[in-house]
Amino acid sequence: MRVMVFVKATEESEQGITPSPEVEQMFLDMGKFNEELVNAGIMVAGDGLKPSSFGKRVAFDGPGRTVIDGPFAETRELVAGFWLWEVKDMDEAVEWVKRCPNPMPGPSEIEIRPLYEMEDLADLIxxxxAAIHDGVGEKLAKR
Structure with missing residues (x-):
């Protein structure tokens, strides 16, 4: 089972990274945790995201496209980082998240969401x- 693990943004993370001993320790702890995830065969990918002030959104309405510059409101709905994990089930993902060091200097949240697998959509696609999707997957695997 693949899951996307989101580190939710905070007011502090939206301000950008400010050097401090606390931040240095957070990076060290997170690096060690990432190393555990890789050694366990769990982590597929992961990274931190710059504050939303660096981002853009594209709003779709039929054929129309509107570009919206960051920063974006509702910080609690933003993502500051992510992992893509391969786990046996949601319980395993939760257990790994519980082991995670706090990803922010203050209070924070991590959200876990399962990805759709092709078998979940077999009756719809x-x-x-499905053939196009499989071909794309093969090309990505070769990268």
Whole structure:
């Protein structure tokens, strides 16, 4: 089972990284945790994200596209970092998150969301679309 693990943004993370002994320790602790995840065969990918002031959103309305510059409101709905994990089930993902050092200097949250797998969508995806998806997956695996 693949899950996306989101480190939720905080008011502090939206201000950017400010050097301090606390931040240095946080990076050290997180690096060690990432190393554990890799050694256990759990972590597929992961990284931190710059504050939303560096970001853009593209809003879709039919054929129209509107670009919205950051920063974005509702900090608690923003993501400051992510992992992509391969786990046996949601319980295993929760156990790993519980072992995670606090990803922020203050209070923070981590959200875990399962990814759709092709078998979840088998009754919805036409064979032609499934073939395209499989081809894309093969190309990505070769990268």
């Amino acid at each position: 036409p064979p032609e679309a």
